[in-house]
Amino acid sequence: MLQHLGQISAEAARKFGDKTALIIGNDHYSFRDVDEMAQRLAGGLADIGVQKGDIVTLYSENRLEWLISYYGVTKLGAVLNPINVMLTPDEVRYVVQDCGAKVVIASRAKAEPLIGIEAGSSVSALISFDDAPEGTKSYQELLDANHPCPATPDVDPDSLSTICYTSGTTGRPKGAMQSHRAVILNTAMTAQMHLKSSDDVIVSALPCPHVYGNVVFNSAFMYGATLNMHTTFDTGVALQSIQDHKATFFEGVPTMYMYMLEHPELASFDLSTLRCLTVGGQTMPTPKMEAVEEAFGCPLIELWGMTEMAGLGSTHPLNGLRKMGSIGVSLPYTDLRIADVEDANVTLPEGEVGELMARGPLVMMGYYNDEERTREALEPDGWLHTGDLAKMDSDGCIFVVDRKKDMIVTAGFNVYPAEIERVLAAHPQVAMSAVGAQPDSQKGEIAKAYIVLKEGETGDADEIISFCREVLAAYKVPRAVQFVADLPKTSTGKIMRRELSTLDE
Known part of the structure; x- marks a missing residue:
């Protein structure tokens, strides 16, 4: 069993060598390719002062450079702070400031709004993929400089490896600390x-x-x-x-x-x-x-x-x-x-x-x-x-x-949106559905169903409600139905129930 994240790419290169590790678009990369690039990046990061225990933020969509950064950072025994690509620049600034990141590595589109982040924060360098704009350091130049990669330090398996911030749906984001x-x-x-x-x-x-x-x-x-x-x-x-x-x-x-x-x-x-x-x-x-x-x-x-x-x-x-x-x-x-x-x-x-x-x-x-x-x-x-x-x-x-936070309380009864969604999924016209709470003057809250129909289908709200009545107790049946083109989702494709009200007509 590996002891820490900094060992992963090196051990993969040793075991699997020239076998294809990654396919991204039409490009293929071997395990050895990835580890060699991670070593070069680690050398470049060390040259600008990144060392064991420093926190490095990764802010980019899926791409080769993100993975190279992940494994390069860990080779130094530094701590990863991988963040959701959907965060706004203001949210990123909060996260970076909260965790005390020393370096931010981002795609050009994500780096540009952060130019100047060093002022008033712990950040000493903003590194950009692609053609690095003025005010950032070039990821590619760090790689091309081919600085020697320091020896990977000893790292306690129970020490901090990663700080992952939750979405902050009930307040400011929280940084969950994960050990190696x-x-x-x-x-x-x-x-x-x-x-x-x-x-x-x-x-x-x-x-x-x-x-x-x-x-x-x-x-x-x-x-x-x-x-x-x-x-x-x-x-x-x-x-x-x-x-x-x-x-x-x-x-x-x-x-x-x-x-x-x-x-x-x-x-x-x-x-x-x-x-x-x-x-x-x-x-x-x-x-x-x-x-x-x-x-x-x-x-x-x-x-x-x-x-x-x-x-x-x-x-x-x-x-x-x-x-x-x-x-x-x-x-x-x-x-x-x-x-x-x-x-x-x-x-x-x-x-x-x-x-x-x-x-x-x-x-x-x-x-x-x-x-x-x-x-x-x-x-x-x-x-x-x-x-x-x-x-x-x-x-x-x-x-x-x-x-727990999605439970709907209607007239004193607990109603679980997922239970209603499972019933709606069996309806022959329904492609996707989500259920949220709506305030009601008599019952406190009622359940409302938001439905994406299958292509070519037309929906009838009364028929949907009748369908639910056949299998659900009366208090669980949605009291309102709205047909929508799509549902609000996170970057992973998870439906965001808290955003359903933005679809209300």
């Missing part, structure tokens, strides 16, 4: 559960800064798989890549699969080399999962995780028991339990709904420079509050009901 052990162990155990090896070819458009995307690209390097990395998700391009590269894995979020199911030429693509699909980020309705498995001809493995766990916390073993609608069982070395929402010390019996809690080496070290919110999230005995409401069956399989 957490990131490496999460990647290793996920690969073990899904049986990844050097024979695999993985297609993914998951953003590298996201923990799901992080586990995907690190697993490719740790186990010698070839990663076909996409900058953004495009339905036709993804399907073509699976066919052209004879992919064995596709890794995505529910909306990606829903878009692919609706692709008019889906049946014409050769997807026969696929042996596994994974889906995470949000729960996926069982009818849609069944449709994906039928269309793609291989298992769709659901997984669950969070930033505070450096990736996954649960999934299904590829060759083991699998229950659709469940996020699987806990990863090895991870404890999961269902706690009473009023008293986290009380573990609920099987079948009862409570808060999913996690404990083990994958759990974050805390929130950076935020003791108060760390205490709110972590119990004194190490149990992490995940914020997900779930239940567990006798096999240890976990079924997520919904997010």
Whole structure:
């Protein structure tokens, strides 16, 4: 087992050498290519003063330079701060200032609005990919200077490797601190559960800064798989890549699969080399999962995780028991339990709904420079509050009901949007749906459904409500329906329920 992130690319180069590690567009790079570029960048960063323990922010869409930066930074024993490409310049400034980053590495489009960030902050250098504008340092020049890479320092596996900021939906963003052990162990155990090896070819458009995307690209390097990395998700391009590269894995979020199911030429693509699909980020309705498995001809493995766990916390073993609608069982070395929402010390019996809690080496070290919110999230005995409401069956399989913060309280009854969304997914005219709360003078809140119809279909709100009444208790039935062209999504494709009200007519 590797001890720290700075060892990953070097060990991959030693083991897999000239085997193709990355395919980006029409360009192919071997494991040796990536490690050599990471060494050169590490030398350039060391030359401008980056050393062990310094924090380096990465701010870019998926691309070769992002991965080279990731592995180059870790070779120095520096700490990574990979941030969401959708953050605004003001949000980036907050994150950089909060974590005390010494260097920011960004694509030109992301770097330009940050020019001058050194003034009044801890940043000593803003490095830009592409043609570096005035006021930035050139990434390519650092690489071309070919400064010698310092010897990788000794790094404690339990020390800080990464600070990942959450979206900050309930206030300012929080920087979850991940240890080297957490990131490496999460990647290793996920690969073990899904049986990844050097024979695999993985297609993914998951953003590298996201923990799901992080586990995907690190697993490719740790186990010698070839990663076909996409900058953004495009339905036709993804399907073509699976066919052209004879992919064995596709890794995505529910909306990606829903878009692919609706692709008019889906049946014409050769997807026969696929042996596994994974889906995470949000729960996926069982009818849609069944449709994906039928269309793609291989298992769709659901997984669950969070930033505070450096990736996954649960999934299904590829060759083991699998229950659709469940996020699987806990990863090895991870404890999961269902706690009473009023008293986290009380573990609920099987079948009862409570808060999913996690404990083990994958759990974050805390929130950076935020003791108060760390205490709110972590119990004194190490149990992490995940914020997900779930239940567990006798096999240890976990079924997520919904997010605590998304629960709708209507006339005193608890209504879970995900439960309604699972019903809507079975409607023959529905491509995608999301349910949010709307204020109501009598009931406090009511559930409203926002629906994207399948191509060529026309919707009837009354018929949708009647469909729900057939399978849902009366208080759970949405009281309003709106048909929309699309749903608000994060950079990973996760539907943002908190933004649904912006669609209101």
